[in-house]
Amino acid sequence: MTAIRRLGGWAVRVGVLVAVFLTAQPPNRLVAQDSQFGIRGLGTPGKWESVRARTTGGAFAPFDPFSPMTDAALADVRRMSASMASGTSWRTIDASGATSSLRATRFPALVIAGPVSSRIVVGGGFGTYLDRTYGIIVHDTIDLRGQPQAVTDEITNDGAVSDVRLAVAARLGKRLALGFGLHRLTGSSRIIATRTFSDTANYRTSTARDEVAYGGNGASASLLFDVTHDLRVGGWFRSDSKLRADVGGVTKAENDLPLTYGTGIQWRAGAQATLAGTVTWRTWSSAGDSASHDTFNWSFGAEIGRPSSPFRFGVRGGDMPFGFGKAPTEVGYSAGLGRQFSGGRGRLDIGIERLDRSGTGLKERVWTFLLGLTVRP
């Protein structure tokens, strides 16, 4: 117990420091979940979920104040709090029979919130809007000066589009909470394109590198309504401007971003069980070419046990926005544990998630270990 208390003190201090640092400058590595399906499109959409919400399949995200999905949920924050999440993923790709394994560690979300009055809570932080980290290697033979020439192309893209959020939530009466958020989409990616020739005596390696800066704005609104003491429903809506990609101060591309809307329901089935489910729609087809698809995603999850150390599990499914032919699908299973410490001033969440993605010509299997820390200094 003494050790836990000591750890809690450390966790609080470190958590506050990390929160201040990360808030000052969203890192480029702030990405959620890489996927080969996002290479050809704008990227892989991030999951606006804390570790707690993610281990319930995302079903708790609209009702979790530390998931940057809905602003209205911030109304439940009664003290200044911060939460961050990290995830380490092991991804196996099966592309037309060729398999490869990838590994990455990410910090998908950070939320800081605190009440400014008894009814109004202000919060902010950042999450991943689009992940744009990937690397591909392609071997080919081209005809050059009348001779077949073996070449190897390597294109690496390291970065993301982050969603920096400033939100306010207000509780109107005992049953209704409203939330509004302003979003600034920002970020960059470092791209390196290298072509290597097998004939190194005559052909030099060509390397081009540049940094693409992304920019855009968005706004969101949401509400939570307590139908009864145990039953809560929520709805959310978000609209973003075009995503602008600049290279050296020159706009190279502008892409529409989707409208996002969804609804969810949460039921407290007693003191030690909570169930939730959500559905979300996003109009990604406006964002790109024929390989872009509108998406529908659903999730269902539960939290069981004492509030200080619950067990969570969940399942999710739905579409991914980019992929040739039909929209790729994603099915996920997750589970995890939470543990409060320091008298409730801190909470450590761990979880494991399994995702199966399937699209035309490509399958992905992802195991992700999740670690989240929430502190209330």
Added chain:
Amino acid sequence: MTRRLAYLFLFVAAACGEQSTAPGDCPNFCPGGSIDVHDTIFTSIIERDTAFRGYVQGFRAQAMAVVHLPGIVESRAVIATDTMIRRVTPKVGDTTTVPIGIDSTRVKFVIVRRPKNTTNVRLFLYKLPLPVDSTSDFASLDPAFSAPPVDSMNVSALLARAAIGDTQTVRLWGDSIRTDSAGHVLQINTDSSLSVFFRLDTVQAPFSVPDTGRLAFGVTVAADSLPSISLGTTATVGLGPVVRFFYHYTIPDTVSATPDSIGHNDRTVATRFDGFVFNPATPPDDSNLAVGGVPSARSLLRVAMPRFLHDSIDVVRATLILVPVNAVQGSVSDSFPMRSIPLLTDVGAKSPLSQNTALFASAAIHIGVADTVRVELTNLVRAWSLDTTLVTAFALMQAPEAASYTEIRFYSSRTPAFRPALQVTYVKRFRFGEP
């Protein structure tokens, strides 16, 4: 609990390694942008090309070409020594001098290049009339070469002999030697060059007081095939010809009634002149681009770089294409490297050359082959592409210059059908920022 958390954090820390690169499944799961390679022959960007002659004279060259190809080319090495002393001081501190008498002369040459697979290589040493200098030409010296040689040496036979490496020999010669019954000596140097020594008596190399002991020799070569070698000159330390006189003198006994004693010594005289004469002579310059010859010729080529080669592409290969006017005549073993060296600044014939060896390029010029010559200028064109302050011009020259009769001529921009061209393979700028 603490231990479990520690394990947890260690696990996460260990997993933080990044591996995000996988084989691409294109085009469905590859970026929209691709790396496009283009190859273009720029036929008109080389302009204001011209040849200049006179950079290195034959008597300043690093080597003397000795070739015997009747009907094609005949090249002969010639050397002249400086004056030789005629009197010596027999005793240290004495003010009186005594005359010397020459006993023999040893003439050394270093064969810096020879065809390794040629048999029965023979050197012939001729006594030449004085003076021999830079005004001497093939015709003026030809009568002397028509006379019988004063000595000859079979280099192949000497090489075939066993090396003599006893301690006394090594002490005197510095290394093992090979010798024949005529007293010729051959040493194999560490750089595979051969030092050959002719031993001449006073009949073969008479000491002429009116000529102040100066001597002049010529060298020709013969072999079963490819009779072509190069001899080192004084332009390269340690490789030049050396003439050494061995002499005696009388030491008068002015104290007792004993007979005078005889002293022996030797002296190396400086080489006053070394060079080579050849026939046919280098033809006069014309509108083509000459490289090589004696005196040496260089060709300056200026490149009008298109703007897009400067800022929107990445050059991966650049090749200069030159069309020879005709094949270089001579022995096939006389193939030579042609170097391309960028100009530091372009002031015409006297343009200083860059010292940046990374931008140098080279191509082999083969004798008897009239094929198109290609010089890889990739590093140079890449440098031009990245640095617009660089002078986009370069010189073509023989290496080493003026050391051979060989010269190649290329068509210049004045001959549109065969003008120099630059073939550039480049990668277009990757389309960053587009999904």
